[in-house]
Amino acid sequence: MFRIKYTNLFPAYFSLFCFLILCFSTPANAQRKYQGHHLDGQNLVINVSDGEVMLRPFQPKILETQFYPKGVKTLPLSEAVVLAPSKLMPEVKEKDNVIYFSLEDGIQAEITKSPFHISYFLEKELLLRESEGYFDADTLKGFKFEIQDGEALYGGGERALPLDRKGYRLPLYNRAAYSNEEFAPQMNFGMPLMISSKKYALLYDNAPIGFIDVGKTKENELSFETIGGRSAYVIVAGKDYPEMLNHFTDLTGKQPLPPLWMFGNFSSRFGYHSQEEVLSTIHQFREKEVPVDAIILDLYWFGPEVKGDMGTLDWYKPNFPEPEKMIATLKDQEVKTILITEPFITTTSKKWDEAKDNKVLGTDHLGKPYVYEFFFGETGLVDVFKPEAQDWFWGIYKGLNNQGVAGWWGDLGEPEVHPTELHHVNGTADEVHNIYGHQWAKLIYDGYRKDFPNERPFILMRSGYVGSQRYGLIPWSGDVNRTFGGLTPQPQISMTMGLSGVPYMHSDLGGFVNWDYTQEDVTELYIRWLQYGVFQPVYRPHAQEQIPSEVIHYKGKAFDIVKKYIEYRYKMLPYNYTLAYKNSTTGMPLLRPLFMEEEGNKELINESETYMWGDDYLVAPITQKGARERSLYLPEGEGWYHLWSGKKYDGGQKITIDAPLDELPVFVKAGSIIPLSTKALQSTEQYDSKDLTFQIWRDADVDNHSITMYADDGKTFGNIEKKNYQLIDVLCNYSKKGIDITLSKSGDYDRAPSNRNITLEIHNVPTYPKSVGIDKKKMPAEECDMGYDASTKILKIKMKWSGEQKRILIRDGKPKE
Known part of the structure; x- marks a missing residue:
């Protein structure tokens, strides 16, 4: 058995070496010569001196370009793309030095013969142009493109960086950034993907490790560089961001609708040590009437210590003597049980011999289990690409699911330590490193589809790849520092991932890494972070246990404020669930940058401190200790109402607003109609869409507005595809006389x-x-109850509705003189 002590040096020496190679190597296409072209079906094949270029359309606004070096007949399969090409009829024309490849109502590619390069247009506007195109610099291969003047480039996956990535060289190597704050250029979830302010996405469809150089080495040049793999890229265009995102998530897969309970509050910490502690914690939530829907058990469920037991993946009975009874008790209290799992099987765990005997571990070059040291002990790594390992690993999940476990936390899935010398069934560690978490999520997702086809899986993981959303993966931003510096980049991280097709990126609310702080030290931060948490994808406080992450362990003002915000999160359940439906059907992110609200404003291209939550809420988190006011920009087009006071502000201006400790700056767009739960909920199990409030923000400058609210049973997989849901439409026409609501x-x-x-x-x-x-127009006193508050100018009308089309006509009274 091969044993080493391994230290991950990527990207320190590798980055410098590759940088020098690229600086001093000769461009591979400096001598590239056009030799001819022909149509192969709907694909354009271009013969060049060093290989073959193929333009392969998927849809009118989705076009792939593949490069086949001489001697290469096939490319590796894509790990990102799932869309099959539609039947299209491209038009090919040739004039002088240029070949035109045009898709009706879509992208036009212009291939310049000499010097050889390709440009892409939409409606005669330049989207993208190759500079060198495909290159081969020995250790790194890839594609190079021009960056246009004024163009912002977003993406590259999860990074604590400015929203616009220009000027950075981004490692493509998923790696934990422990205790990260405002600057972390390499994190758990990298993507070979750029989203442009020109409204196109550029996917370098290649998984092995490497870099994205966004104008760092050479100004105004974008370079995708990897150690090998698939030499292809896909450009996805749209007339606006929503259309582009819809096309991109058609290409890479839409996120399945999560279970409704995911939008509730989680109880989570590192960690709960016993069955008694788990039940006591939930008892306190219920006793103090703080809503909660799930509890997450960290690694103590399978062992009493941090080290030595990883890989056991079974209950530690001295501390959890009756796990099925515990899970049933929690279920009776409307709380789901979620367990942490890791892909590392330590040699001291109870599963080691079984894993070794079943040959489910990554190997050395001789085919023996590859064993190495890392923080949790001497270990092997499950080869999630190997069919036998998939069956073995899924068997563990299936058994625990049958005990009542409702969701999974997959930790350390970069993998956290992944020696270059380790071999998987489909390649070396460096070739498959970036798709390990992606494949792990697929393993669980596929298991559910086979054995629990009606259940929606909950798969919490911190690492993945382009397209991981289609496996229901719910990512978080890793072990963030418990400081305001840790809070600051979280909106940017979430909006970047949303633009990249991954909508549920969120953080350990309150921060994870504690260092030497006291509870008093972090209470203000805790309040501000959990306020922000209401208006982002997943409400999951989590931290090292020295300072509690659960609000039930706070007192006084802190408890009162956070409890109020958690209650508002539950009130928003119909709104948030509808955002999830829209994401699953159109790819629209839940958390969105302001430039999507006001696309023509160049001042917003790098704005990430203020954002939109859905179409209606504008949110400005407080990320400075002691701050009691906040400056922010309100997009033009509509007025904006302060959520808590109701005061109106005009759009298209910067304002400074008071932000006392109990108040997160949140605004509602004028004219908005927001569906809310009328009932105060302690669990999402208590929500069935029977009692609904439609909050209507009437405004003199808005003539009409409408919304569509989504409702289903909240738990059955495939409801959207099976049409097993209802859509509730609310239309408001506003006039000087009053309001008509349908x-x-x-x-x-x-x-x-x-x-x-x-x-x-x-x-x-x-x-x-x-x-x-x-x-x-007659007042129907027998059909509704009505109340008017003159101090707030809020009118409430209550009525029963059986689903028929119903029109409510409200005529304003005369103002008192």
Whole structure:
């Protein structure tokens, strides 16, 4: 058995070596000569002196370019792309030195014969142009492109960097950035992907390790560089960001709809040591009436110590004597159980001999289990690419699922330590490193589809690849520092990943790494981070146990503030669930940069401190200790209402607003209609869309607005595809006389409410209404209850609704003189 003590040196020496190679190597295409071209079906094949170029369209606005060096007949399969090409009829023309390859209502490629390069256009506007195109610099191979003047480039995966990545050289090597704060150029979830402010996505469709150089080595040049693999890239275009994102997530896969309970509050820490502690924690949540939906068990569920037991993957019975009874008790309290798992099987764990005998581990060059040291002990690594290992690993998950476990936390899945010399069934560690977490998520997802086809999996992992969203992967930003510096980059990280097709990137709320802080030291940070958490994808406080992450262990003002915000998170459940539906059907992120709200404003191309939560909320987190005010920009186009005070602000201006400790600056777009839960919820299990409030932000400058709210059973996999859901439409027409509101419903699902209790909460109603009519102008006192608050100018109308189209006509009263 081969044993070494391994230290990961990537990218220190490798980065410098490759940088020098690229600086002093001769461009591979300096002598590239055009030799001819022909159509092969709908693909354009171009023969050049050093190989063959193929332009392969998927859809009118999705075009792949492949390069086959001389002697290469096939390329490795894509790990990112799942879309099959549509049948298209491209037009090919040739004029002088240029070949034109055009897709109707889509991308046009212009191939210049000499000097050879390719440019891409949409509606005659330049999107992208190769500089050197394909290159081979011995140790690194890839493609080089021009960066246009004024172009911002986003993406490259999870990084604590400015939103626009220009000027950085980004390692393509998934690696934990422990205790990260505002600057972390290499983190757990890299992607060979750039999203341009010119509204195209550029995917270098290649998994092995390498770099993205975004104008760092050579100004105004974008270079994708890897050690080998697939020599192809895909350009995805759109008339705007929503269209481009829809096409991109068609190409790489849409995120399946998560279980409804994922949008609730999690109880999580490193970690719960016993069954008694788990049950006591949830008892305190219920006793103190703090909503909670799930509890996550860190590594103590399989052993009493941090080191030595990783890989056991079974209950440590001295501390968890009756796990199935514990899980059942939690379920009775409407709480799901989630377990941590890791792909490392230490030699001291109870699964070591079994893993070795079943040949499920990565190997050395002789085919023997590759054993090495890392923080948790001497270990081997599950080869998740090997069919036998997949079956073995899934068997463990399946057994625990049958015990009642509802979700999975896959930790250390970069993998955290992955020696270059280790071999997988499909390649070396460096060739498959960046897709390890991606494949691990697929293993679990595929297992659910086979053995639990009606269940929606919950797969929390910190590492993945382009397209991992299609396996239901829910990523988080790793072991972030418990400081304001740790909080600051979180909106940028989430919005970058959302633009890259991965919508549920979130953080350990409150921060994870504690160092020598006391609870008093971090209380203000805790409040601010958990306030921000309400308006981002997953509400999961998590930290080292020296200072609790659960609000039940805070007192006084801190407890009151955070509890109030958690309650608002639950109130927003219909809104957030609808955002998830839109993401699963269109690829639109939940958390969005402001430049998507005001695309023409160049001042916003690098703005990440303020963001949109869905279409309606603008959020400005407080990321400075002691800050009690916040400067921010409100996009033009509509007015904006301060969520907590109702005060109106005009769009298209910078403002400074008070931000007392109990108040996160949040604004609502004028005219918005926001679906909310009328009932106060302690668990998402208590939500069934029967009691709904539509919060209507009437505004004199908005003529009309409409929304579509999504509702289903919250748990069955494939509801969208099976049409097992309802859509509730609310249309508001605003006028000087009053408001006309129309409710309608389409579709159905199992156990949908036959009747709903609807509250219309209408803001900015100047006086007590002259009349309120349902399908007619006469006030129907027998059909609804009505209340008006003159101090807030909020009108509430409550009524029962059985789903038929219903029109509510509200006529303003005369103002008092």
